[in-house]
Each structure stands twice: as C-alpha cells, then as structure tokens.
Amino acid sequence: MFLLLAACSEKLDFKQAEDFKHQPVVKTSLVYFTLFSNDFMDPVTGSEIVNGVSDVSDFRILENSYLRDNLQKIIIDIEVKNEISRDFTAIIEFLDDNGTIIYTLSTLNIPAQNIAFTYQETIEVRLNPIILNTRKTRTSVFISGASTPLIENDPRAFELKSSGTYFIETE
Amino acid sequence: MKQLFFLLLLFVSLDTMTQNKQVLYGFAENPQTLLLNPGAETNYKFHVGIPFLSGLSGDVALKNFKLTDLFSEDGIDFNTKFFRLLNKLDVNDHLKLNLQMDVLNVGFRVDDKTYISFGFYQELDVIGYWPKDVITFLNEGNAPYLNKSFDLSQIVYKADFVGALHVGVSRKVNPKLTLGGRFKLYSSALNLETQNNSGTVTTQRGSNNIYTHYLNTIDLNFLSAGLVEDDEYLENPTELITNSFLGGSLGIGLDFGMTYHISPRLEFTGSIIDFGYINYSKKVQNTTVKGSYTFEGVNFLFDPASPTNYWADLNADFEEKVPRGNNTNSYTSWRPTKLNAALKYSFGNQRRSKYCYDNTFKEFYTDAFGLQIHTIMRPLSPQYAITGFYEKTFTEKLHAKVTYTLDDYSFHNVGAGISTQIGNVSLFGMVDNIFAYHNLANASSVSFQMGLNLIFD
Numbered sequence: 120m121f122l123l124l125a126a127c128s129e130k131l132d133f134k135q136a137e138d139f140k141h142q143p144v145v146k147t148s149l150v151y152f153t154l155f156s157n158d159f160m161d162p163v164t165g166s167e168i169v170n171g172v173s174d175v176s177d178f179r180i181l182e183n184s185y186l187r188d189n190l191q192k193i194i195i196d197i198e199v200k201n202e203i204s205r206d207f208t209a210i211i212e213f214l215d216d217n218g219t220i221i222y223t224l225s226t227l228n229i230p231a232q233n234i235a236f237t238y239q240e241t242i243e244v245r246l247n248p249i250i251l252n253t254r255k256t257r258t259s260v261f262i263s264g265a266s267t268p269l270i271e272n273d274p275r276a277f278e279l280k281s282s283g284t285y286f287i288e289t290e
Numbered sequence: 291m292k293q294l295f296f297l298l299l300l301f302v303s304l305d306t307m308t309q310n311k312q313v314l315y316g317f318a319e320n321p322q323t324l325l326l327n328p329g330a331e332t333n334y335k336f337h338v339g340i341p342f343l344s345g346l347s348g349d350v351a352l353k354n355f356k357l358t359d360l361f362s363e364d365g366i367d368f369n370t371k372f373f374r375l376l377n378k379l380d381v382n383d384h385l386k387l388n389l390q391m392d393v394l395n396v397g398f399r400v401d402d403k404t405y406i407s408f409g410f411y412q413e414l415d416v417i418g419y420w421p422k423d424v425i426t427f428l429n430e431g432n433a434p435y436l437n438k439s440f441d442l443s444q445i446v447y448k449a450d451f452v453g454a455l456h457v458g459v460s461r462k463v464n465p466k467l468t469l470g471g472r473f474k475l476y477s478s479a480l481n482l483e484t485q486n487n488s489g490t491v492t493t494q495r496g497s498n499n500i501y502t503h504y505l506n507t508i509d510l511n512f513l514s515a516g517l518v519e520d521d522e523y524l525e526n527p528t529e530l531i532t533n534s535f536l537g538g539s540l541g542i543g544l545d546f547g548m549t550y551h552i553s554p555r556l557e558f559t560g561s562i563i564d565f566g567y568i569n570y571s572k573k574v575q576n577t578t579v580k581g582s583y584t585f586e587g588v589n590f591l592f593d594p595a596s597p598t599n600y601w602a603d604l605n606a607d608f609e610e611k612v613p614r615g616n617n618t619n620s621y622t623s624w625r626p627t628k629l630n631a632a633l634k635y636s637f638g639n640q641r642r643s644k645y646c647y648d649n650t651f652k653e654f655y656t657d658a659f660g661l662q663i664h665t666i667m668r669p670l671s672p673q674y675a676i677t678g679f680y681e682k683t684f685t686e687k688l689h690a691k692v693t694y695t696l697d698d699y700s701f702h703n704v705g706a707g708i709s710t711q712i713g714n715v716s717l718f719g720m721v722d723n724i725f726a727y728h729n730l731a732n733a734s735s736v737s738f739q740m741g742l743n744l745i746f747d
Contacts, residue, residue: 143431148587177601
C-alpha cells in the first residue's frame with residue numbers, strides 16, 4: 120500500500136486534446152440519370168422540346184446540425200457521357216425549403232458526342248454560407264444547336280453522374 | 291500531480307470488473323483466497339471480514355496504449371500523436387477496468403474437515419475493444435478508403451456492475467486432497483454490451499453513378515439492462531448500488547476448486563470461478579439494426595406527369611431494407627469465467643504450525659516457488675497469463691510473495707505482496723507491475739488487492 124501512495128506519474132498535459140482536429144472527408148453519390156432523344160421530343164408532334172426537361176428532389180443532408188456546424192467545403196463532381204449528335208446544356212441548382220434558388224453551379228455546356236465530359240466545382244462554405252440552407256436540388260437539361268435533327272427512338276444516350284465530397288473539420 | 295493521478299486512476303478503477311489476482315492466489319491461506327479457489331486450505335476456526343475492507347481490488351489495463359502516447363509534454367502535435375496511435379492500435383487492443391469490493395465476508399469451521407464461507411461482494415467489470423474501422427471512418431471518412439470494407443463486427447464492449455451473494459464450502463477429503471465449491475447468486479444493476487455484430491460499409495467506383503455505397507449484411511445489437519425504462523434514463527445512480535443487492539437482473543454461478551498434495555513438497559491447486567450466467571430482464575432496452583442496402587444516388591426520371599418524391603422513397607426503402615428497432619426482450623449473457631491452476635514446490639526449513647482448531651500440527655516449509663496460469667473468457671477470445679512466483683515465510687504470521695507475470699499487457703510484470711497477522715487482525719496488500727509505479731502514465735496496466743480480516747484460530 121505504501122508503494123501505491125508513493126506512486127509517481129510523469130507530468131502529462133491533457134490540454135493537448137484541445138488541439139485535436141477531426142477532419143473526415145466523405146464522398147457520396149448524388150443525382151444520376153439517362154436521357155434519350157425521345158425525352159426531348161414531343162410524343163404527339165415529334166417536335167423538339169425547347170424548354171428542356173427538369174426534375175427536382177429533396178436533399179435533406181444539410182439539416183444535420185453536425186454538418187451545418189462543421190462543413191468547410193463541398194466539391195461537386197459531374198461526369199457526362201453524351202452519345203447523341205447534339206450539344207446539351209445542363210443547369211444544376213440548389214434550392215432552399217421554399218424552392219428559392221440559393222446556389223447554381225456553372226452552366227454545363229456538353230458538346231455533341233463527348234463521351235468523357237467532366238466538371239468539378241468547389242463550394243467554400245465560408246464564402247457561401249447560404250449553401251447550408253440547401254434542402255432541394257434541381258437539374259435541368261436543354262438541347263441546343265439545331266443543325267442535326269433528333270432521331271426518334273435513337274438508342275444513343277445522354278448520361279449524367281454526380282457526386283459530392285464533403286470536407287468536415289471539427290475542433 | 292503524482293498522487294493525484296494515481297488517485298484518479300484508482301477512482302476510475304473503482305467503477306469497473308474482473309482481474310487476474312496472481313499475487314493473492316493461493317497466498318498464505320488468507321480468507322480471500324477462498325474467492326479465487328474454494329478448494330483452498332484454511333487452518334482457522336472462523337473469520338470475519340471488516341465490512342467494505344475485507345477485500346478490495348482494482349485493475350486498469352490498456353492494451354498497447356499508454357497515457358504518455360498522447361499526453362506527454364514532448365512538443366509533438368497532438369493530431370500527429372493521435373494518428374500514430376490510430377495506426378498502432380488494432381482490433382484486439384482494448385481497455386479493461388475492474389473493481390471488486392467485499393461488502394461482507396464471513397467463514398466458520400463446521401468440523402476439522404469442513405469450512406463454510408459466505409458473503410456479498412460488488413464487482414464492476416468493463417472491457418471495450420478498439421473498433422479500428424469505425425474510428426478510422428469517423429476520423430477520416432470514406433474518401434481516402436474507396437473499396438475498403440469498414441468492418442462493423444469490430445464493435446465489441448461489455449460492462450457489468452454486479453452484486454454477488456455467495457456461499458461456499460471447502461472440505462478436506464483426505465490428507466492429500468481438499469475440494470471446494472461456491473454457489474453465487476448474481477444481481478446485475480447495470481449491463482451494457484454488444485458483441486457478435488456483423489456487417490461492412492464500402493464505397494466503390496460505381497457503374498450507374500460515380501460511386502456505389504454498400505451496407506452489407508448489417509446485423510448490430512446493442513443490449514442494455516438497468517439503464518433505460520420507458521425511454522427514461524436512470525436518474526439516481528445510487529439505485530445501482532441498491533439494485534446490486536438482489537434488485538437487479540438475476541443470475542447464478544458456481545466456483546469449483548481443489549488442492550492436491552502430490553508429495554509433501556509438491557502441491558497442485560486449480561479452480562474455475564464464475565461459471566454462470568445472468569438473465570438480463572430488468573429495465574432492458576435493446577437497439578437492433580439489420581439489413582443490407584446498396585445506394586447509387588437519386589435516379590432522376592424526368593416525368594412531370596407523375597413526379598417522384600425521391601427523398602421520401604429513399605428513406606422508406608432504407609427503413610424497409612435496414613430496419614432499426616428497439617425492444618425490451620430479456621437476454622442472457624455468460625459471466626467472464628476464470629480458470630486458475632498452480633503448481634507449487636516447497637523447500638527450505640521445515641516448521642510446524644499448530645492447527646488450533648483441533649490442537650494438531652501442520653508441517654510447512656519456509657520457502658516455495660511455482661507456476662500459475664490464469665485464463666479469463668473474454669468476448670473476442672480468452673486472455674491468458676502465466677506467472678512464476680516465489681513465496682517466503684518469515685514467521686508463522688508474516689508471509690511475502692513475489693510474482694513475475696507474462697500477459698497481454700506486459701512481459702515484465704513484477705508483483706509483490708505481504709500478508710501478516712497481528713493478534714486476530716489479518717492484513718494483506720499486494721500490487722502488480724511494481725516497476726510501473728515510478729511512472730504510472732507510462733504503464734499499460736496496474737492493479738492492487740488489499741484486505742483486512744479478523745481471524746480466530
């Protein structure tokens with residue numbers, strides 16, 4: 120027992136733990152889709168749909184308070200395989216709960232038959248804090264250039280894939 | 291700092307479980323040795339433990355980790371040290387804590403062959419393994435680890451706060467052989483455990499989208515008893531103390547033990563301790579997660595005629611395929627059973643001590659050495675320890691024992707203990723890993739045992 124009471128310990132500095140930084144980087148898939156020529160043609164008249172096509176989904180990940188407090192940066196990666204002999208324009212928007220657009224990625228201009236189009240955009244949360252209000256995402260695709268008419272039932276596709284890389288830092 | 295740190299360590303260990311008591315085992319016919327081997331020999335008429343002080347032991351061990359790894363004042367960036375530690379530790383590394391406190395311990399001799407002992411002790415036992423993949427995922431994310439399967443089966447921990455009411459008997463079958471047994475009624479006031487989990491989390495380059503995320507055969511069970519009732523957490527911690535006395539989840543266990551004199555100088559002892567289980571039925575709250583899921587992202591269909599609520603569909607699909615649930619089903623868990631065995635060779639001067647209860651004499655030797663082995667059943671695998679020891683009797687009332695133990699935590703663990711009797715007061719105290727005491731922060735494990743009993747010859 121004497122030994123116990125005489126026990127020593129070298130001086131430790133537990134305050135060092137305050138310097139601890141926790142910096143996970145998480146990748147997730149986002150939206151993907153495949154469109155064909157028919158998707159840009161009016162089923163009745165067969166004419167091109169000039170207003171493009173659009174779809175929207177809720178995106179509730181940023182409701183998480185841990186992410187809202189600690190997210191530093193998001194990198195959005197886009198990959199497009201365009202087999203169709205027409206140029207396309209894609210617009211990807213981030214909306215808040217009311218449907219108001221709060222951030223738009225640079226417009227993607229995808230040339231005809233470019234099967235390896237890639238785009239990356241970095242969103243610094245510090246510079247765009249409003250991005251944390253994102254609750255929905257909308258993608259719109261427009262066909263452009265009219266030199267080559269669309270072919271009905273053309274099996275060639277326009278495929279878009281996307282992912283997000285979230286840089287988190289907590290102290 | 292030095293004593294303060296030790297007291298902190300002691301305090302932490304007061305909240306814990308079950309340990310290798312290699313110095314106490316078989317030592318000096320102390321009443322407390324009956325809890326390690328009910329077949330140990332005794333030579334007194336009766337004993338009464340001083341309440342709360344008759345047997346007190348604590349043990350804390352961190353496999354492959356020392357406090358100095360992180361907290362030394364060495365000028366190295368804390369994150370660098372943390373990262374180094376993360377890489378060093380693997381799934382077999384763990385933290386364990388144990389405390390056992392005898393509340394009551396009494397024994398009496400029925401006749402010259404039979405000794406009965408009974409009492410009540412409380413024990414806290416905690417073991418938690420290092421879930422390396424989970425920690426890596428939380429710390430670094432999946433981005434640096436594409437294609438790696440993060441293994442959720444590494445989540446293993448068990449914590450139990452138990453009271454044990456026990457009665458045991460040791461009986462001398464013949465001059466060579468003493469056998470003993472002890473019956474225990476456990477009452478667990480608190481149990482938290484998870485083991486036998488399975489499942490992996492993997493992110494790979496995908497085909498339909500850039501990445502595909504897989505949750506494969508997830509099957510997680512987090513069990514608890516004594517902590518939550520009707521979604522309310524235990525508010526009064528003193529309930530734990532009262533529930534440890536028959537008010538908690540009940541279980542039974544048995545100890546067996548023997549002493550056999552192969553020759554007058556050579557003695558074998560062996561025991562099985564805590565062979566039993568507890569049926570956790572009080573304040574049970576379990577959480578389960580089970581299923582498999584593959585996620586490629588949200589597949590836009592561009593159908594304005596019937597728009598899809600992708601997010602709600604995704605949530606519903608995930609809930610269906612990987613259901614999470616709570617239940618209050620009782621469950622059974624084995625106690626951490628211990629096995630002890632020792633071979634002891636005695637030599638030196640031969641002396642006679644009076645067997646006071648029947649005025650006969652027992653011959654004994656002043657010196658002894660031997661080997662002990664200790665095994666404890668743990669969630670992942672049994673842990674083994676082997677101990678070499680030397681015992682010295684200075685007078686009939688003063689004994690000392692020195693041990694050298696090889697175990698999971700250290701290959702140079704030296705322990706020492708003394709046992710003395712002054713009048714009717716018997717006192718023992720022992721520590722292991724004594725060379726660690728000059729710098730506890732740099733030790734992987736330390737433990738102590740002490741006790742104060744009244745012995746009547």
